[in-house]
Amino acid sequence: MDAALTAEQIEIRRTVREALLKHCATDDVRAAAQTRAGYDEALWRQLADRPGLAGLAVEGRYGGAGCGPTELALVCEETGQALLPSPLLTTAAVTAPLVAALGSEEQRAAYLPRLASGELTGALVVPCGTLSEAFGLTEREDGDWSGGGRAGGVQARRDGDGWRLYGEAAQVLDGHSAGLLLVAAHTGGYARGRTLLFAVRPEGASGVARRRLTVLDETRPQARVQLRDVPAEPLGDAGRDVRAAMARLGGVPAAVLAAEAVGVAGRALEQTVQYARVREQFGRPIGSFQAVKHRLADLYVAVQAARSAAYYAAWAAGNGPSAAIGGLALAQALEAARLVTGEAVQLHGGVGVTWDHDVQLYFKRAASDELLFGPVQRLREHAAQAAGLFAAAMRRETVVL
Numbered sequence: 001m002d003a004a005l006t007a008e009q010i011e012i013r014r015t016v017r018e019a020l021l022k023h024c025a026t027d028d029v030r031a032a033a034q035t036r037a038g039y040d041e042a043l044w045r046q047l048a049d050r051p052g053l054a055g056l057a058v059e060g061r062y063g064g065a066g067c068g069p070t071e072l073a074l075v076c077e078e079t080g081q082a083l084l085p086s087p088l089l090t091t092a093a094v095t096a097p098l099v100a101a102l103g104s105e106e107q108r109a110a111y112l113p114r115l116a117s118g119e120l121t122g123a124l125v126v127p128c129g130t131l132s133e134a135f136g137l138t139e140r141e142d143g144d145w146s147g148g149g150r151a152g153g154v155q156a157r158r159d160g161d162g163w164r165l166y167g168e169a170a171q172v173l174d175g176h177s178a179g180l181l182l183v184a185a186h187t188g189g190y191a192r193g194r195t196l197l198f199a200v201r202p203e204g205a206s207g208v209a210r211r212r213l214t215v216l217d218e219t220r221p222q223a224r225v226q227l228r229d230v231p232a233e234p235l236g237d238a239g240r241d242v243r244a245a246m247a248r249l250g251g252v253p254a255a256v257l258a259a260e261a262v263g264v265a266g267r268a269l270e271q272t273v274q275y276a277r278v279r280e281q282f283g284r285p286i287g288s289f290q291a292v293k294h295r296l297a298d299l300y301v302a303v304q305a306a307r308s309a310a311y312y313a314a315w316a317a318g319n320g321p322s323a324a325i326g327g328l329a330l331a332q333a334l335e336a337a338r339l340v341t342g343e344a345v346q347l348h349g350g351v352g353v354t355w356d357h358d359v360q361l362y363f364k365r366a367a368s369d370e371l372l373f374g375p376v377q378r379l380r381e382h383a384a385q386a387a388g389l390f391a392a393a394m395r396r397e398t399v400v401l
Contacts, residue, residue, distance in 0.1 A: 003311070005074075012067075013074045015051045020082040026358050029219060032085045037177045038212065038221030039085040048118020053088055055116025057252075058096055062112035069252050073259035073314035077307075080263025083361055085219040087121040090174045093256040094131070095122025098182055101249055102197060102236040111180060111199070123178035125225055127153040127169035127185075130372060134184060136247030137254055137327040138378045145184065145195075154227060156185035156196060163187075163234060165198060168226040171372070175223035176212040179203060182235060183227070184242075195242050198232035205230055217368035219361065251317035254326025257373055258310035261333035261366070265303045265340040268362040272296065272344040279349075292347065299340045306336035324386040331379035337366035 005013075023043050032040040048054040057072045058064025065071075072093060079088060096115045099108060099122075114120035124131065129145025132138045154167030165185050175181070181200040186193050202208040207228040215222050273296060276287030286292050306329075313329035316322035341363040345352035352359045370376065 009071055009074055012051060012056075012071055013078060016047075016053070016075050016078045019047060019051070020078060020084060024082040024084050026083075026361070029083050029085060029361070033218040033221070038174070038218075039087065039177075044086050045118055047086070047088075052116075054092055054118040055096075056092060058092075058100070058112055058116040062100075062108060062116055064096075064112070064116040068314075068318040069255050070311070070314040070318055072252075073255050073310060076256045076260040077263040077266075077310070080260035080365075081267040083219050083264070083267075083365060085221070087123075087174045087178065089253075089256065089260070090123045090178065091115055091118075091121045093253045094124050095178075095180060095182055097249055097252050098124070098197065098235070098246070099199075102240065102242070102245055103199075104236050107199065107233075107235065115180070120179045121174065121177065122180040122182065123172055123174045125154070125169045125172050125175065125181050125183040127167055127183075130171075131173070131253060132327075132330075132373045132379065134246055135250030135253055136243075136323045136382075137250050137330065137373075138382050154183055154185040156187040156198060156232070159231070163198060163232050165200065165227045165230045165232050168224065170224045171213070171222045172225050173220065173222055173372075175225045176210045176221065177223075181225065183225075183232065185232075196238060197235040197242050197246075199235050200227070200230060200232045215368065216371075217361075217364045219365060220368055220372075247323055248321045249323075251313065251322030251326035254323065254330045255310060255313035255317045257369070258306070258313055258326070258329040258333035261330070261337040261369055262303065262307045262310050264362050264365050264369075265299075265306065265333070265337040268337075268341045268344040268359060268366075269296070269299050269303055271359055271362075272299075272340075272347050275348055286347070295343060295347070299343055302336040302339055306333040309333065324383040327379045327383040327386075330373060331376045331383070334366070334370045334374050334379075335376045338370055341366040 052065050053075055055064035056067050060066040099111050115122060126134045126145055129140055133140050133145045154165055156163050156165050165183060181202055183198045183200055184195055185198055187196055188194055207230040209226040211224050213222050213224060276292055277285055279286050309329040309332045313326045316325045344359045345363050348359050351357050
């Protein structure tokens with residue numbers, strides 16, 4: 001791995017940073033989060049068109065830029081710093097890679113150009129689990145994140161030559177506004193069932209009900225999606241092992257989420273350092289006190305370590321299956337974001353928890369992300385199991401005994 005960024009990658013990051021500085025001030029973020037869509041649709045179209053964020057990692061033959069996970073991670077680090085409310089994560093890092101990897105050629109030709117242009121946004125509907133479980137970064141106790149044939153979840157049944165979906169899912173990221181839903185549904189009954197992915201176009205479809213939820217982090221909108229006898233098409237080959245395929249793709253969203261969390265932590269630390277330079281106590285800036293210096297130095301080390309892990313995970317995701325590496329990087333980034341934003345609130349004092357101050361927005365993003373994509377210990381435990389660390393430790397213990 002070459003740790004140095006290429007000239008193209010540096011230019012992509014610079015272009016995105018300049019655009020966000022111009023159009024994504026804190027007041028803009030707060031206003032966009034309050035809109036019906038949950039983001040600034042005009043800004044999204046602008047960013048999707050130039051510098052082409054939506055299609056950054058989509059192949060050129062489908063209208064994308066043909067870049068990889070590293071470029072997408074660099075962009076999402078910038079959007080994390082700005083707390084940009086947008087469908088970038090669910091569209092570019094989740095929906096587009098799934099369509100590209102699992103969809104038929106007809107589906108790729110139909111969806112990828114529109115996803116790459118930003119005209120169409122996407123969301124992944126995971127009824128009984130989280131994105132981290134769906135992509136094999138953590139594991140549910142019952143082992144099934146699509147419903148398992150039990151009550152709840154989303155069920156799929158044959159209807160002549162097509163399929164029909166019935167059920168609901170809560171906490172669907174951007175589920176209220178996405179133009180393409182990839183729905184994980186259980187089919188085949190309880191005893192011999194399996195999970196499939198289905199493509200649903202909710203606009204104008206009868207039986208689809210979507211309601212935006214009130215959540216901790218308004219810049220990361222979520223929705224409850226209900227499906228009542230909704231027609232759907234399987235994504236790609238209906239005989240494919242969807243769970244295994246999604247687990248192989250898990251390194252991409254993990255690396256992108258890790259980079260975004262690093263951006264959140266980095267910006268919160270920057271704001272805290274600036275505040276420590278001007279906030280005076282006992283006639284001197286609080287940043288001059290040794291105890292504060294030590295705390296800020298520890299936070300800086302945590303951010304840099306998480307950034308290195310996120311960059312390595314992005315590089316690994318572009319060079320083969322890397323869910324375990326991505327899971328570890330995501331765990332480190334989420335932990336760093338929680339640590340840094342928590343300390344940022346404390347070092348800001350009482351003003352840090354008020355609605356008028358920006359630091360509470362970063363704290364909410366960090367807390368919300370760990371609830372959605374963690375917890376950290378489960379990410380690390382699953383990565384250790386995938387690497388066989390526990391089995392090796394048990395073998396050594398057996399030999400000693």
